[in-house]
Amino acid sequence: QQQVKQSPQSLIVQKGGISIINCAYENTAFDYFPWYQQFPGKGPALLIAIRPDVSEKKEGRFTISFNKSAKQFSLHIMDSQPGDSATYFCAASKGNQGGKLIFGQGTELSVKP
Amino acid sequence: GAVVSQHPSWVICKSGTSVKIECRSLDFQATTMFWYRQFPKQSLMLMATSNEGSKATYEQGVEKDKFLINHASLTLSTLTVTSAHPEDSSFYICSAPRQGGTDTQYFGPGTRLTVL
Numbered sequence: 001q002q003q004v005k006q007s008p009q010s011l012i013v014q015k016g017g018i019s020i021i022n023c024a025y026e027n028t029a030f031d032y033f034p035w036y037q038q039f040p041g042k043g044p045a046l047l048i049a050i051r052p053d054v055s056e057k058k059e060g061r062f063t064i065s066f067n068k069s070a071k072q073f074s075l076h077i078m079d080s081q082p083g084d085s086a087t088y089f090c091a092a093s094k095g096n097q098g099g100k101l102i103f104g105q106g107t108e109l110s111v112k113p
Numbered sequence: 114g115a116v117v118s119q120h121p122s123w124v125i126c127k128s129g130t131s132v133k134i135e136c137r138s139l140d141f142q143a144t145t146m147f148w149y150r151q152f153p154k155q156s157l158m159l160m161a162t163s164n165e166g167s168k169a170t171y172e173q174g175v176e177k178d179k180f181l182i183n184h185a186s187l188t189l190s191t192l193t194v195t196s197a198h199p200e201d202s203s204f205y206i207c208s209a210p211r212q213g214g215t216d217t218q219y220f221g222p223g224t225r226l227t228v229l
Contacts, residue, residue, distance in 0.1 A: 034217070034218075036220075041204075041223070041225070042222055042223065043117075043119075043206050043208075043220035043221050043222045043223045044157070044206070044220045045220065046217060046218070046219070046220075049217065089156060089157065099145065099147070099210040099218055100147065100159060100162060101147070101157075101159070101208075101218060102159075103156045103157045103158075104156065105155075105156050106155070106156045108154075
């Protein structure tokens, strides 16, 4: 059973545009929702994370929007740049699981110049 | 920021041999580390939780006798793929949360294993 569903699978955005990636979760016990960026052949790097007590968090060009009632959260990348081209993963974890992350399927983002 | 290293970064081995992959937290202690496996164009799948001083906890479907995990110190966990076969070829990644810190996990750069 896939506990975290991510969409779209791939995304093409023009330079300067907004990239939006969505995730939905099933387990209401999840209380930590990070987004990771991964370049080919590299390990994932944490971009931004949110907890259910806030509806939005912004760090630079990256914003997480969180909808607890809908059990959904999304990543918005403003002013997308070719250097943002990578695979993005959402994830979720429960506080009593010692940090064990459940990942979404991933979104391959391509930003065209 | 916190740094996690892995060694080797890539390894090629013959079928039937064993391969050891190291995961080190360089500037913090980690009582827990996680091992993931990632096939091309796919997501990260958690294999096991490595616990310092105790046995690892394996996810359902992961063979504990094939993927041996040892967490000998607060900064080192090792994953040994025993009797490797071509289907074990994959990208293996470890991660660690900083001890006593938040849920933030720091990932290693990954190890590419190719079994011939």
